[in-house]
Amino acid sequence: MTITMPAAGEPAVRTMAKLKTQRLLRALLPTLSLALVLIAIAALNPRAISYFGFTLMLNLAIPIALATIAQMFVIAGNDLDLSIGPFVGFVGCVTATWLRDTPLVGILMLLGCIGVYAAVGALIYLRNLPSIVVTLGMSFVWQGLAILLLPKPGGRAPDWLLATMGTKPPLVPFPILAALLIAAVAYFGLMRTSYGAILRGSGGNSVAIARAGWSLLKAKMALFALTGLFGVLSGLALIGITTSADANIGNGYTLLSIAGVILGGGEFVGGRVSPVGAVIGALTLALAASPLLTFMHIPPDWQVAANGAILIVVLAARLLVSPKGAER
Amino acid sequence: MTAAVSKLLVKPWIWSYFGALLVWLAAIFLTRGYGAGGMVTAALSLAVFMVVVGVGQMFVISLGPGNVDLSLPANIGLASAVAMKVMAGDDGLVAIGLLAALFCGLAIGTVNYLLIWALRIPPIIATLSASFIIQSIDIGFGRGLQIKPPPGFADFTNIQILGIPVLAILTVLFTAGAGVALQRTAYGRSVLAIGQNMRAARLAGIRVGLVRLATYALSGALGGLDGALLAGYFRGANVDIGNEYLLTSIAVVVIGGTSVAGGKSNVPGIWGAALFLVLLLTMLNTFGVSAGVRLLLTGLIIVGVITAAGGDKALD
Numbered sequence: 001m002t003i004t005m006p007a008a009g010e011p012a013v014r015t016m017a018k019l020k021t022q023r024l025l026r027a028l029l030p031t032l033s034l035a036l037v038l039i040a041i042a043a044l045n046p047r048a049i050s051y052f053g054f055t056l057m058l059n060l061a062i063p064i065a066l067a068t069i070a071q072m073f074v075i076a077g078n079d080l081d082l083s084i085g086p087f088v089g090f091v092g093c094v095t096a097t098w099l100r101d102t103p104l105v106g107i108l109m110l111l112g113c114i115g116v117y118a119a120v121g122a123l124i125y126l127r128n129l130p131s132i133v134v135t136l137g138m139s140f141v142w143q144g145l146a147i148l149l150l151p152k153p154g155g156r157a158p159d160w161l162l163a164t165m166g167t168k169p170p171l172v173p174f175p176i177l178a179a180l181l182i183a184a185v186a187y188f189g190l191m192r193t194s195y196g197a198i199l200r201g202s203g204g205n206s207v208a209i210a211r212a213g214w215s216l217l218k219a220k221m222a223l224f225a226l227t228g229l230f231g232v233l234s235g236l237a238l239i240g241i242t243t244s245a246d247a248n249i250g251n252g253y254t255l256l257s258i259a260g261v262i263l264g265g266g267e268f269v270g271g272r273v274s275p276v277g278a279v280i281g282a283l284t285l286a287l288a289a290s291p292l293l294t295f296m297h298i299p300p301d302w303q304v305a306a307n308g309a310i311l312i313v314v315l316a317a318r319l320l321v322s323p324k325g326a327e328r
Numbered sequence: 329m330t331a332a333v334s335k336l337l338v339k340p341w342i343w344s345y346f347g348a349l350l351v352w353l354a355a356i357f358l359t360r361g362y363g364a365g366g367m368v369t370a371a372l373s374l375a376v377f378m379v380v381v382g383v384g385q386m387f388v389i390s391l392g393p394g395n396v397d398l399s400l401p402a403n404i405g406l407a408s409a410v411a412m413k414v415m416a417g418d419d420g421l422v423a424i425g426l427l428a429a430l431f432c433g434l435a436i437g438t439v440n441y442l443l444i445w446a447l448r449i450p451p452i453i454a455t456l457s458a459s460f461i462i463q464s465i466d467i468g469f470g471r472g473l474q475i476k477p478p479p480g481f482a483d484f485t486n487i488q489i490l491g492i493p494v495l496a497i498l499t500v501l502f503t504a505g506a507g508v509a510l511q512r513t514a515y516g517r518s519v520l521a522i523g524q525n526m527r528a529a530r531l532a533g534i535r536v537g538l539v540r541l542a543t544y545a546l547s548g549a550l551g552g553l554d555g556a557l558l559a560g561y562f563r564g565a566n567v568d569i570g571n572e573y574l575l576t577s578i579a580v581v582v583i584g585g586t587s588v589a590g591g592k593s594n595v596p597g598i599w600g601a602a603l604f605l606v607l608l609l610t611m612l613n614t615f616g617v618s619a620g621v622r623l624l625l626t627g628l629i630i631v632g633v634i635t636a637a638g639g640d641k642a643l644d
Contacts, residue, residue, distance in 0.1 A: 082575075123635060127635055129634055129635065130588040130634075132578065132582070132588055133582040133583070133588070133630070134631055134634060136575055136578065136630065137626075137627045137631035137634065140623045140624070140627025141623070141624055141627035141628060141631070142627075144620045144621065144622065144623030144625070144627060145620070145624060146620075147618075147619055147623065148620035148621065148624065151618075151620070255456055258452065258453070259456070262450060268452075301464060301467050301471075302464050302468070303464075304460045304461075304467075305461040305465070307460050308456075308457040308458065308459070309457070309460075309461060311456075311460070312447065312449075312454075315447060315449045315453060315457075316447045
């Protein structure tokens, strides 16, 4: 008896340990991908690894990281937002026009946008609609509004925004500080607060959350409103960097943000997302998208292909750590 | 009679036809009946291209949550270039050109699934990454490609019988075949079973991997065929020729009543949804509204239609 007891217990302990290592590796994977891209950049152009190098290379990563966090909230609720790109573009147009000329109207418009997002969440929940289609429709709406507001590229970012985005803190480049801040806020909000757990639960097991007495409608609205909020921040950050707006400026963000969430270890279903991973995923994508390719001297014709190939390679790395047999 | 009507009303695809009819009537009313027939002819010709890719996308979406083919636009672009190059403006080579486009798409679909399977990445990301690579190949391959389609082929994509494009008639027959394939063949049943519950389908002895491979390959092949037809209709290949089919291929499937949760599909609805979207765009174009207003209205109407049609209550 005393001999069989540990013999039976041992495999269980070992499986637990194995599961733990796997989970740890999974959590580390986004960081490893980022490190890999950074090493490649450092090898190709050592001068890029400097204060100014990072400031230049990662500047556009801030709006991408914010859009990725925005996307992460809807994915946490088992939905997908295909309108985030055009939405960021629309916010950019508002920022470069109304927010500069009549700040009060601009602020009201941006708050209204967040309200629209919450309403879309409510609509999706109440009518049990596929979010892909509703947000697909909304992507046309935002794009149309952006073109109506700014038919030609133009406008100008408000001065306070330019000043904010041009901050040069000592030692650590601004984009890195911003990324840390974004990751920290999203992490504590979604992973460490009790309502954050409810929000994730609404994606993981909505029935359980409903039985526990929480309103799924409110959860869905909260998730979409958060997406709207971070989408607004992304648009503000983007215009703070580019200084002027264009109706199509954010269009690439839809797919970048989804890829960033997945790269960061998120899953499409089950409320499983990782805010820190998402930010790291966004940084990896932003770096892999242009600076790396420029340093590799890839001809322009093949830059898009290289983008795709890098995406595949980085995601393939998940194979090394994710357990076998997981179906998609 | 009322029973038949109410039975018809619960069909999820009826709404898309209803929407198409409504838009058409509105257009006739606003143009005071001018060009009502011509509008239908034009709508049918353009809807064909949406339907062909829509059917491929529908089979993929039927496989269940997360399954979607985002490589269709790039696929269409490359296949259009391949078709034009192989046909080389010669009427005798049309069949070979069509086959080449079909196989080009088939290869892309196969690669798509191999990426999904081998790397175990979500289809949305796999097909997206693949589309980047295809797009580059197309840019390299199709650079400066100014080959006109063979005159016979170009005419064929445009001929009409009593105002009905021949291509539309053929596509109706094709969709009927696709409907039978989906509902009455072992393959189609397997697709639906996988969409409902992949694990159960596997335990029931369905070779899930093979069926999924076939489905992505089918979607790719239809994309390739669509590219060749588009190049014939618009008289030339173009890298951007397929761009609008990224969103429309998904939109026609879902507005047509197919569940994005998978396992519940609808072939007739694709036609209704495609006609609805084309008529909508035609109507907005005839009024000469600005691009902004057109996009805004398109978006609002898509959201409106999907809200009116409602989500599926059965599968959740």
